[in-house]
Amino acid sequence: MTLLQVEGLGKSYESETQVLKNVNFEVKTGEFVSIIGPSGAGKSTLLRCINRMVEINEGRVLFNNLDVGTLKKKELRKLRTDIGMVFQHYNLVPRLTVIENVLHGRFGYKTTMQGILGRFTEEEKEHAFFLLQKLGIEDHAYKRCDQLSGGQQQRVGICRALIQDPKLILCDEPIASLDPNSSKVIMDHLKSITTEMGITCLVNLHQVEVAQDYSDRIIGLKQGEIVFDGMGRLLREEQINHIYGTELRELITV
Amino acid sequence: METTETIKTIDTAYIKRTKNGRINIRSGNKIDLVIKWTIFMLTVLSIMAFFFFDYTGLQLVRAITETAYNLRVMFLEPTLNHFSWGEAFHQIGITVGLGVLATIIGGIIALFLSFMAAENLSKPWISKTVRVVVAFIRAVPTVLWVLIFAIAAGLGSEAAILGMLFHSIAYLVKAFSEAFEEVDPGILEAMRATGSNWWHIVTHGVLPSTFTYLLSWTFLRFEINFGVAVAMGAAAGAGGIGFELFMASGFYFDLREVGFITYAILIIAIVLEVISTRLKDRFFPSSVSN
């Protein structure tokens, strides 16, 4: 079943520079898809067009048969509860506890009053602990987030996305700020989200090897255009060189 | 939720519960407690304040409508009645001049004191002493310094500037010495290793690398000193545009002239603020200055 359809998507911030040009692809439910490409290729913008964190200029994004671009404010909030997001810099509230940060993922389901009073049901809290346990950080639940390491913070970020009960998780460079060990832990968790929980993942990545190891499918983006779309093992050396530019590639994989 | 089944397998050892059995999500640490208490105390003290106030002759409704009317007259019909444009510029010049002199003289004195206050350039006991003295000086309001100097030294720009110097020095010593303390210790070590003496280190190592900071801080202080100079004119007879403001409102009750003077002050203050914001963005991008 098709979960996400991107049709002729175009985006430019100022009229001069076209960040995305006629981007077309589909993602099926339960797929693990990586988007690779050099910095400035438009990966982050592409991801943010899907949950409309940035406005769409041209084309359409269909999520679960909803046209994302035309949604009203309320409907957009509803849509965003179905799409979790994981960030490069984790984007947690550093002064709050881990468990509070995880529960932030439930705000999309709350009315203003419930949210302001901080009312979470016992079920939600227990579910939060369950997720923390699943990601192996339940013993840090009452610590402030700024006391955790980068890898631990990213796991909190993943919990926050999971507690939304999403159909799709967008990951914007989830391992770009992490060391190799933590990167592996995070990628393993993301992969298991798709295989065990059946949640679709769309991941922006810098590292081609990581993308090939983990994903069912790779989309290569260069200067706002899709230049590759297919299974990871079909991605050949020349194509990688084409995406990154020959000299740059060596720098990136080191 | 499909996970309701699996919830039962949670290891509950890590879950903290409140007395009524609900799961706690706050850490309940000391920081939250202090923040809550501070806010609570401030609220209580603010409410108490209204019982301590002196309400002599206050007619609130009348005062508010009158002030609204006054403000309208002031800001919509500003004119000059008791002095000419030329005189206005002269008075503004005096106020700016007071600010400049207090800042520059203060800056020079502060430069020397901050060498003594900076921990990496001075002995601990000297830097402690300077800091204590500076803290004391800061605690006395500027207007009191000016008034005290006015009787001690006679009225005139000397008293105003000397009085204003105190806070300028205190402020700049703090800013300068912190700038010095941030100089890379490696530079100082390298210079010491070559056998340079204290003066060499200061003039060739510390000053060149902090010069632009010092200038920006001095300018930030000038922005403050302009406001102080206006205040001293009004409250301590130091002359300048502040004194004219005091005369216009307190003696002539001429709202239109008050409006004109206020505009003049506002324009200069905004220009100074714009410049100092630029300086701040350029030289201290992330630090908050106070």
Add this chain to the structure above:
Amino acid sequence: MNDKKMRQSRWIPMISLIIIIVITYASATITEFNFIEGLATIPQALSWIVANLFITQESLEKLPTILVKLNETIFMSIAATTLAAVVSLFLGLMGSKTTKVNNVFSVIARFIASFSRNIPVVAWSLILLISFGQNSITGFLALFVGTLGFLTRAFIESIDEASVSSVEALRATGANYFHIVNKAVIPQSLPQMLSWILFMIETNIRSATLVGILTGTGIGYVFDLYYKTLNYNAVALVTFTIVIAVIVIDLISNRIRKVIL
């Protein structure tokens, strides 16, 4: 290129120095300030201070009156700061880039802040004095308006600094504006804001003295009274109590700051 830059940076201090000297000279001329005379008055002033500004038994009898007024001043600055902080919080949220509702409100908030900040407290107290008369409310309002402008700017900075990234994350979860402000922005920037509030209370006690002299209220009024009646021993006592009050409040705020920041 590098060489040129080097030469340029050598000239900057020289040019600055010349400009500073010119400006200083111009300022001295217009204010009729005489450096030599100014220098000469320092020892004179110091000896006057030593000879006249000391606290005597007699002046200590005035202590109760002084303390009542000091009390009024301290409460006035706390109340003015706290109330201004509440309003500033709203203006700050409107004015900040991360939390603004729309551009119109943002501009209005920044305009109010700039207007109230850049008109000195003296001007506000003189304007308010005309219709509010000689009482605490005049001083309170003058401090309130000045504080409002300052705190709004400080709060905008604190909010922008603290919360850009978490605001994005919460928006992506489908949280609405009030959730985001209440659960991400405020918890994160509150300590910094409190620190500014404490700083402002201390500053306002000093400004309250000035405002008091102009509006005839609080500790400023007593100071002015003794000053004009040449009762210098009492002047010394008033100054001393202000110093103690400011230092005590400074110590308390530093304690609080150390814990929360």
